[in-house]
Amino acid sequence: MAKLSLLWVDTPGLEDLDPALVAKAAGMALDQGGLLEAAVVTTSQEQAPAAVRQRLMGLPVAWLELAAEVGGGPEAHRLARAAVAVSRAAGRAAKGTLPPVYAPQPAQSVLVAGAGYSALAAAWEAAAMGHPVTLATPFDSVDQAGADDDPEAVSLLAAQLPAQVDLAPNSELTRLTGAAGGFNAWLSTNGDAPQTYGAVFLAPSGELVVGCEVDGLDPALCRPVSGLNPEDFAGPEDGWLHVAVLAGTAEAVPSYSFSAAMQAALALAERPKVQVSLLFSEARVAAPGGEKLFRDCREAGVLAVRVGPGKLEVRQGGRELAWADPLLGEELELAPAAIVLAEQATAARPAWLDNDLLVKPWDELVPDNPRLAGGRTSRTGLFITGALRGTSPGEARRDEAASAAAAMHQALTGKVVPMPAVRDNFCASCLTCVRTCPHGVPRYTVDHIQCAPAGCVACGACAAECPAEAIAPPSWGNPEMFSSLEWGLALAPEPKMVLFACAASGMPAVTSLSAQGHQWPAGLVIYPLVCAARMSQLLLLRALEMGAQRVLVAGCHPGNCRSITGNHKAMAKIASLSGELAALGLPTDALEFLPLASNQTRELASAVRAMAQKAGEE
Amino acid sequence: MTNAQLDTPVLILGGGVAGLAAAVDLARRGVAATLIEREPRLGGRASQFCCKATEACARCGACRLGELLAQAAQLPQITIYTAALAVAAQPQNDGWQVDLAPQPGGEIGPGAGRPLRERTTLNTQAVILAVGGGAFNPAGKTRFGHGRVQGVFSALELEAMLSQGALGPDGLAPAKVAFIQCVGSRDASLGRLWCSRVCCGYALRMGRVIRKLLPDSEVTFFHMDVQDYGRAWEDELPLMRHQMRFVRAMPGEVTAGDGGPQVTYALAGEQAQKEGFDLVVLSVGLGPPNGASALGELFGAAKDDDGFLTADGGPAGVFVAGAAAGPRSLNESIVHAGLAASAAAVRVASLTEARHG
Numbered sequence: 001m002a003k004l005s006l007l008w009v010d011t012p013g014l015e016d017l018d019p020a021l022v023a024k025a026a027g028m029a030l031d032q033g034g035l036l037e038a039a040v041v042t043t044s045q046e047q048a049p050a051a052v053r054q055r056l057m058g059l060p061v062a063w064l065e066l067a068a069e070v071g072g073g074p075e076a077h078r079l080a081r082a083a084v085a086v087s088r089a090a091g092r093a094a095k096g097t098l099p100p101v102y103a104p105q106p107a108q109s110v111l112v113a114g115a116g117y118s119a120l121a122a123a124w125e126a127a128a129m130g131h132p133v134t135l136a137t138p139f140d141s142v143d144q145a146g147a148d149d150d151p152e153a154v155s156l157l158a159a160q161l162p163a164q165v166d167l168a169p170n171s172e173l174t175r176l177t178g179a180a181g182g183f184n185a186w187l188s189t190n191g192d193a194p195q196t197y198g199a200v201f202l203a204p205s206g207e208l209v210v211g212c213e214v215d216g217l218d219p220a221l222c223r224p225v226s227g228l229n230p231e232d233f234a235g236p237e238d239g240w241l242h243v244a245v246l247a248g249t250a251e252a253v254p255s256y257s258f259s260a261a262m263q264a265a266l267a268l269a270e271r272p273k274v275q276v277s278l279l280f281s282e283a284r285v286a287a288p289g290g291e292k293l294f295r296d297c298r299e300a301g302v303l304a305v306r307v308g309p310g311k312l313e314v315r316q317g318g319r320e321l322a323w324a325d326p327l328l329g330e331e332l333e334l335a336p337a338a339i340v341l342a343e344q345a346t347a348a349r350p351a352w353l354d355n356d357l358l359v360k361p362w363d364e365l366v367p368d369n370p371r372l373a374g375g376r377t378s379r380t381g382l383f384i385t386g387a388l389r390g391t392s393p394g395e396a397r398r399d400e401a402a403s404a405a406a407a408m409h410q411a412l413t414g415k416v417v418p419m420p421a422v423r424d425n426f427c428a429s430c431l432t433c434v435r436t437c438p439h440g441v442p443r444y445t446v447d448h449i450q451c452a453p454a455g456c457v458a459c460g461a462c463a464a465e466c467p468a469e470a471i472a473p474p475s476w477g478n479p480e481m482f483s484s485l486e487w488g489l490a491l492a493p494e495p496k497m498v499l500f501a502c503a504a505s506g507m508p509a510v511t512s513l514s515a516q517g518h519q520w521p522a523g524l525v526i527y528p529l530v531c532a533a534r535m536s537q538l539l540l541l542r543a544l545e546m547g548a549q550r551v552l553v554a555g556c557h558p559g560n561c562r563s564i565t566g567n568h569k570a571m572a573k574i575a576s577l578s579g580e581l582a583a584l585g586l587p588t589d590a591l592e593f594l595p596l597a598s599n600q601t602r603e604l605a606s607a608v609r610a611m612a613q614k615a616g617e618e
Numbered sequence: 619m620t621n622a623q624l625d626t627p628v629l630i631l632g633g634g635v636a637g638l639a640a641a642v643d644l645a646r647r648g649v650a651a652t653l654i655e656r657e658p659r660l661g662g663r664a665s666q667f668c669c670k671a672t673e674a675c676a677r678c679g680a681c682r683l684g685e686l687l688a689q690a691a692q693l694p695q696i697t698i699y700t701a702a703l704a705v706a707a708q709p710q711n712d713g714w715q716v717d718l719a720p721q722p723g724g725e726i727g728p729g730a731g732r733p734l735r736e737r738t739t740l741n742t743q744a745v746i747l748a749v750g751g752g753a754f755n756p757a758g759k760t761r762f763g764h765g766r767v768q769g770v771f772s773a774l775e776l777e778a779m780l781s782q783g784a785l786g787p788d789g790l791a792p793a794k795v796a797f798i799q800c801v802g803s804r805d806a807s808l809g810r811l812w813c814s815r816v817c818c819g820y821a822l823r824m825g826r827v828i829r830k831l832l833p834d835s836e837v838t839f840f841h842m843d844v845q846d847y848g849r850a851w852e853d854e855l856p857l858m859r860h861q862m863r864f865v866r867a868m869p870g871e872v873t874a875g876d877g878g879p880q881v882t883y884a885l886a887g888e889q890a891q892k893e894g895f896d897l898v899v900l901s902v903g904l905g906p907p908n909g910a911s912a913l914g915e916l917f918g919a920a921k922d923d924d925g926f927l928t929a930d931g932g933p934a935g936v937f938v939a940g941a942a943a944g945p946r947s948l949n950e951s952i953v954h955a956g957l958a959a960s961a962a963a964v965r966v967a968s969l970t971e972a973r974h975g
């Protein structure tokens with residue numbers, strides 16, 4: 001293992017700290033200009049002078065925005081916090097000198113399973129970045145669109161597919177295991193033999209279904225928007241042909257669906273002697289051009305009828321519609337010659353997704369979580385896009401494929417990806433890590449736990465749950481964490497407190513507060529985590545045992561965790577441990593979880609203040 | 619005096635979520651980019667926004683700015699200048715030559731980005747315009763009393779008030795709050811014939827935050843229609859209908875009353891009525907970027923019928939990302955930037971290939 005040094009770059013906010021003292025407290029040598037092997041640097045890579053970056057080229061380095069992590073306050077306390085931050089970073093730099101990290105091969109193969117605009121866009125993107133691509137489509141040619149796609153856009157994109165896209169027609173994905181860098185995929189055309197891919201896009205073509213309309217309509221009168229031929233409609237010489245277009249009368253429809261219904265209404269209204277009524281509970285005009293289309297409809301003579309959700313009545317065996325008109329204050333009736341129904345795009349979820357191969361239920365694989373926008377799933381390297389995900393037809397699907405492809409390329413070619421270390425001789429084969437990992441990284445193969453090459457985000461959930469201390473991502477094992485926590489708490493004055501801060505929420509809030517010169521309480525040890533998932537009861541107890549009077553865990557709001565349930569896991573542990581605290585003679589509110597967003601600096605500052613006040617009173 | 623010279627494969631204008639996401643996506647694709655932000659600080663609009671979580675994250679996307687800033691700071695392919703404005707641009711063989719001028723107020727903050735210090739000439743193969751959309755200035759709708767009637771705020775002001783804690787138990791504690799929707803959107807009298815997509819979402823979410831901060835308050839939502847806003851939205855709407863009062867009516871005016879602003883509105887088929895509130899929020903919409911015509915002149919960028927920027931029909935090598943291309947939420951802007959990054963990366967790759975043989 002390479003020798004670690006502290007390379008001190010003076011930045012504003014560090015003037016009063018003695019580099020030699022910090023290095024000593026952190027148990028490291030201060031760089032004296034000799035030959036460096038591995039280093040902790042006190043500034044970010046972005047802000048380091050070019051000469052420093054040059055010198056460190058190719059070495060294992062942990063960059064540290066020390067000034068931000070230290071914050072304000074008396075010098076002695078700043079020194080203590082600096083020592084903790086540096087010794088923690090040392091863990092990172094040290095791990096950088098060791099396997100296991102994953103050094104990916106460029107241009108790994110990508111599987112796109114599906115058809116239609118989303119699938120083609122994904123294949124096009126992956127090929128444009130030089131990855132060999134297999135496009136497995138259930139149809140016999142690639143230019144077949146789903147009913148929800150624009151056939152013209154699909155054949156245009158199909159014609160642009162580069163030659164390195166390997167086409168597998170009449171082929172469906174039937175089973176999938178693994179994570180980024182190492183998926184095994186079974187294709188129906190390949191019999192029992194799985195193929196290995198670095199990343200997988202799942203983008204089945206969508207179909208259009210009628211939803212959100214009232215029940216009991218006469219089927220003989222009904223036709224879906226997509227099955228409409230306006231040419232079929234013309235009124236009698238001496239009267240009107242009435243057509244009702246229902247666009248979300250039981251429940252509002254999405255705006256793309258409403259736009260399609262308005263287009264149908266407009267086309268019908270342009271037919272001779274046809275009177276169109278557009279009925280809806282909300283005019284969903286948010287799709288591009290929607291508001292203009294709405295006005296065009298009304299100018300063309302379409303009657304726009306707003307009925308409360310579920311307030312449309314169906315009579316006469318489903319041939320008559322009735323509703324209360326608020327403007328006229330009376331009930332109106334309509335017996336249309338035809339009823340046109342708005343449709344929404346869906347795709348059937350492949351059955352294999354629900355078996356235990358992917359371990360996670362659908363809601364955890366594709367949650368409506370802002371951190372997994374753009375086609376991402378909780379399974380690193382697996383992207384689910386288009387109709388199956390509920391993405392609106394059209395350009396949004398192209399955007400989604402491009403955004404997902406950038407993440408895919410990074411996962412397959414990024415420089416260094418953390419790989420959890422597994423100690424086989426400690427492992428009890430209990431499979432807890434397999435079940436716990438939100439990203440599907442550890443797998444059980446033959447007789448040991450093996451980790452998928454590029455899937456780990458170092459959330460630490462496995463390390464927190466493993467009963468045998470047998471698995472942990474670099475620098476997040478119990479020994480490393482306990483020792484740096486001990487350092488911090490030993491140096492902190494009374495009352496001692498710990499703030500565990502998640503890298504997505506708590507830590508950015510800490511950094512911006514520190515940058516504003518915020519004064520943290522003297523005895524506060526700030527311990528950054530990748531994710532609140534790393535919290536374990538053992539870690540919480542050790543913090544209390546080492547003298548912390550209060551522990552605050554600042555993680556993401558429910559539904560915002562990049563590792564899906566890391567925050568829930570931490571909350572549950574804190575809740576159950578809090579029940580035991582009284583028996584140990586500790587205050588029952590010694591442990592607390594603060595749900596936070598990275599922009600909620602004020603909330604963090606006041607929670608820390610409240611904690612310090614309580615601790616100070618004891 | 620000669621300008622400093624810089625070469626960059628891609629130049630991104632605008633350091634809001636869309637510009638940052640474009641830079642991050644380009645870096646993920648292995649393409650270096652230089653991002654310039656006109657203001658002293660990065661972040662665009664989202665830096666003023668509050669978190670709209672109550673019991674759970676409301677998926678408003680505001681905190682994704684923090685994530686993007688952290689990623690941008692870590693990726694060595696990204697160079698960021700703040701307080702930098704493009705003042706001249708000329709097409710050249712393989713792209714563009716752009717002159718940058720430093721703007722006042724630039725200071726070194728934490729994280730990514732440093733201010734531009736000197737006039738710089740930059741050669742680039744592709745340009746991404748991520749300059750954001752303009753928020754409607756509520757003064758353009760005088761009858762709603764903004765700036766004239768006390769207690770009338772724009773939604774932008776409410777975002778800032780909530781994020782600074784100026785509204786809630788420790789600040790203003792209005793008992794009756796009204797949101798007026800579609801201010802500067804869906805409005806023929808203003809010639810703004812589009813729905814801004816985001817204001818139903820942000821207003822109802824901020825309404826819910828107010829209800830949580832001040833449980834005794836009453837929140838009224840004056841609207842024409844409630845738009846869709848992501849996958850879980852439809853499940854949340856019924857609950858929100860219980861937490862807040864939904865009134866389907868567009869108010870005619872807001873005037874100063876005895877205890878606060880008074881809203882005049884008429885329900886369908888009824889006489890106009892006046893109702894007093896403590897706070898009235900105008901849900902302003904998104905429009906074309908304020909400097910759209912200046913950018914049009916600089917880069918010859920094309921505009922759509924409503925004045926938003928578009929890459930279609932514009933000059934080669936100019937792409938558009940985020941709300942500059944039409945009303946978009948933060949999450950949508952971030953995903954939208956993925957396509958601009960893809961197009962720019964493809965262009966850079968093909969130019970490089972052409973140059974080397």
Ligand SMILES: Cc1cc2nc3c(=O)[nH]c(=O)nc-3n(C[C@H](O)[C@H](O)[C@H](O)COP(=O)(O)OP(=O)(O)OC[C@H]3O[C@@H](n4cnc5c(N)ncnc54)[C@H](O)[C@@H]3O)c2cc1C
Nearest residue numbers: 632634635636656662663749750774820940941946947948
């Ligand atoms: C009141 C209000 C509330 C909103 N709330 C939400 C919400 O809760 N959730 C949500 O998803 N969306 C919300 N939105 C929408 C949100 O603001 C946009 O989606 C988002 O800002 C778009 O990001 P952007 O990066 O495209 O643009 P912006 O955030 O506007 O960023 C553009 C950046 O470009 C810079 N710039 C401009 N011109 C130049 C130039 N010539 N050179 C260099 N830099 C330039 C600007 O200074 C700015 O930093 C809200 C909008 C409003 C008006």
Ligand code: SF4
Nearest residue numbers: 427428430431433466
């Ligand atoms: S949780 Fe630990 S002991 Fe159990 S299988 Fe995983 S590594 Fe082995």
Ligand code: SF4
Nearest residue numbers: 437456457459460462
């Ligand atoms: S650290 Fe997180 S992502 Fe990595 S293997 Fe463990 S649980 Fe999975």
Ligand code: SF4
Nearest residue numbers: 669671675676679681
């Ligand atoms: S997405 Fe919005 S509501 Fe959710 S945590 Fe982030 S800022 Fe808060």
Ligand code: SF4
Nearest residue numbers: 800803813814817818
């Ligand atoms: S999103 Fe809602 S408030 Fe905004 S313009 Fe559309 S309908 Fe009006």
